[in-house]
Amino acid sequence: xxxxxxxxxxxxxxxxxxxxxxxxxxxQVADQLRAAIRDGQLKVDDRLPNEEDLAKHFGVSRPTIRxxxxxxxxxxxxxxxxxxxGGTFVSRPDxxxxxxxxxxxxxxxxGTGDIDVEEMLTARAETEAVCCRLAAAARTEExxxxxxxxxxxxxxxxxxxxxxxxxxxxxxxxxVQATHNQPLKLMMYAVIESFIPVTNMLIxxxxxxxxxxxxxxQITEAIAAGExxxxxxxxxxxxxxxxxxxxxxxxxxxxxRTG
Amino acid sequence: xxxxxxxxxxxxxxxxxxxxxxxxxxxQVADQLRAAIRDGQLKVDDRLPNEEDLAKHFGVSRPTIRxxxxxxxxxxxxxxxxxxxGGTFVSRPDxxxxxxxxxxxxxxxxGTGDIDVEEMLTARAETEAVCCRLAAAARTEExxxxxxxxxxxxxxxxxxxxxxxxxxxxxxxxxVQATHNQPLKLMMYAVIESFIPVTNMLIxxxxxxxxxxxxxxQITEAIAAGExxxxxxxxxxxxxxxxxxxxxxxxxxxxxRTG
DNA sequence: ATTAATCTATTTGTCAAACCTTTTAATCTT
DNA sequence: AAGATTAAAAGGTTTGACAAATAGATTAAT
Numbered sequence: 001x002x003x004x005x006x007x008x009x010x011x012x013x014x015x016x017x018x019x020x021x022x023x024x025x026x027x028q029v030a031d032q033l034r035a036a037i038r039d040g041q042l043k044v045d046d047r048l049p050n051e052e053d054l055a056k057h058f059g060v061s062r063p064t065i066r067x068x069x070x071x072x073x074x075x076x077x078x079x080x081x082x083x084x085x086g087g088t089f090v091s092r093p094d095x096x097x098x099x100x101x102x103x104x105x106x107x108x109x110x111g112t113g114d115i116d117v118e119e120m121l122t123a124r125a126e127t128e129a130v131c132c133r134l135a136a137a138a139r140t141e142e143x144x145x146x147x148x149x150x151x152x153x154x155x156x157x158x159x160x161x162x163x164x165x166x167x168x169x170x171x172x173x174x175x176v177q178a179t180h181n182q183p184l185k186l187m188m189y190a191v192i193e194s195f196i197p198v199t200n201m202l203i204x205x206x207x208x209x210x211x212x213x214x215x216x217x218q219i220t221e222a223i224a225a226g227e228x229x230x231x232x233x234x235x236x237x238x239x240x241x242x243x244x245x246x247x248x249x250x251x252x253x254x255x256x257r258t259g
Numbered sequence: 260x261x262x263x264x265x266x267x268x269x270x271x272x273x274x275x276x277x278x279x280x281x282x283x284x285x286x287q288v289a290d291q292l293r294a295a296i297r298d299g300q301l302k303v304d305d306r307l308p309n310e311e312d313l314a315k316h317f318g319v320s321r322p323t324i325r326x327x328x329x330x331x332x333x334x335x336x337x338x339x340x341x342x343x344x345g346g347t348f349v350s351r352p353d354x355x356x357x358x359x360x361x362x363x364x365x366x367x368x369x370g371t372g373d374i375d376v377e378e379m380l381t382a383r384a385e386t387e388a389v390c391c392r393l394a395a396a397a398r399t400e401e402x403x404x405x406x407x408x409x410x411x412x413x414x415x416x417x418x419x420x421x422x423x424x425x426x427x428x429x430x431x432x433x434x435v436q437a438t439h440n441q442p443l444k445l446m447m448y449a450v451i452e453s454f455i456p457v458t459n460m461l462i463x464x465x466x467x468x469x470x471x472x473x474x475x476x477q478i479t480e481a482i483a484a485g486e487x488x489x490x491x492x493x494x495x496x497x498x499x500x501x502x503x504x505x506x507x508x509x510x511x512x513x514x515x516r517t518g
Numbered sequence: 519a520t521t522a523a524t525c526t527a528t529t530t531g532t533c534a535a536a537c538c539t540t541t542t543a544a545t546c547t548t
Numbered sequence: 549a550a551g552a553t554t555a556a557a558a559g560g561t562t563t564g565a566c567a568a569a570t571a572g573a574t575t576a577a578t
Binding site for chain 1: 289297299333370439440
Binding site: 309310311325328339340341342343344345346347 | 556557558559560
């Protein structure tokens, strides 16, 4: 779309009195462009006018436009390329990118202690149980192969702890993938990319790994057999074990601090 | 923290050869500041140096710094205030803000048809069932009051459709709140702020509203009685009904288009 | 004639130096 | 002591310029 057609500007400049300006011009420009994208005025892969024209259109300077574009780019709504055939384009909304953003934010929340570990494990247990049930019904042979590959990898006792944890994340990612449910996948990104690493960082030691692998194995085979309820039950047991381990670890740390 | 202490700059300028520059300077500055926040070098409510000093520190111009700050502000990592006691500060990570970002993106995904409505309803059914079970165990009297208030509001048949839908969203929000599980709340934002409105937009008509209210009512009372399984089952039935309605609506639209 | 190298125009990326607006706090006045 | 004034600090915005990248046209060499 040419943009010039329907898009109203109507920015609130500092000169107007009494109005509550919801922040600066760049924010307002970004909001308007975002709205245009959301409402379909600007479709995926549409090219926006160049920055100078945008500046003219909105009646602001180019740096202001650029700040606005950076905001939208940070939200993965647009992308820019230089050159004659370059410009700024509307991005296809990307579950992957969104997931990373969620994971980033969730990691921060966990890091600042705003998220209680008990609650986190409960959330994991419940939502991953859901994944187990759905995966048992929808999994393909490829999904099973992916799950089994991680289990096999995890059986290697010479694997370094960090590689084990990485494999653990991939296992759970594969589990979600096996549900073939996009919206669920979106929601689970926070769990997979953030909660799981946090959990793992706290507890893994050598002799506990074997227990985790065994449960991963059993969960995989339950899903292979289409036994969703059993897979969900195993996952619950898996996380129950983690909860105990975690509490023991936290107790030990607390004791070390006071003693 | 004073920032000047430990933060390395090491930007990849255009002059260096061979290196793959992952985009512009503002992006790199934003990445470094983000890393400093993530790693705890910059703590919540810490004040960053002013823009001019940041520009000097990173060896870039002020507009470039501003673009970087806009990126971080767009991700709710920092906030800025003007004036002598103003400046740029590290924000407390905010589930609310994160939720809105998730909702925005999810809305786009649904809008572009990248999310299948069937899958969405499945995801809703499963995750909201989880909420029902946990809410039944953890709900307080205030939670119940909030749920009942929405049910009461929804019984008013003179309520406009959009107000009904808004109340519906609040009902589900209150349901999640009643679980008292922060991580789950985080995950459910995508559902509440995006999937629910999308669902509602498609289907609500007057005589269907009564059925929804009745189920909301029964779900609330099941949670009040601590009967999580029953609440979950009712929620499943609620969404099953929506699925039928939705399919009927879509069929009708398809027929209208071809006929 | 075909291919390779070069030029050119376009567009984003960056910089520099101002000026404007908002906000706080110190100072002055009453 | 209370209120009004004012100066300084910080972010917000503008202007104007130049740098870098790149697609496409042009030109030179084979």
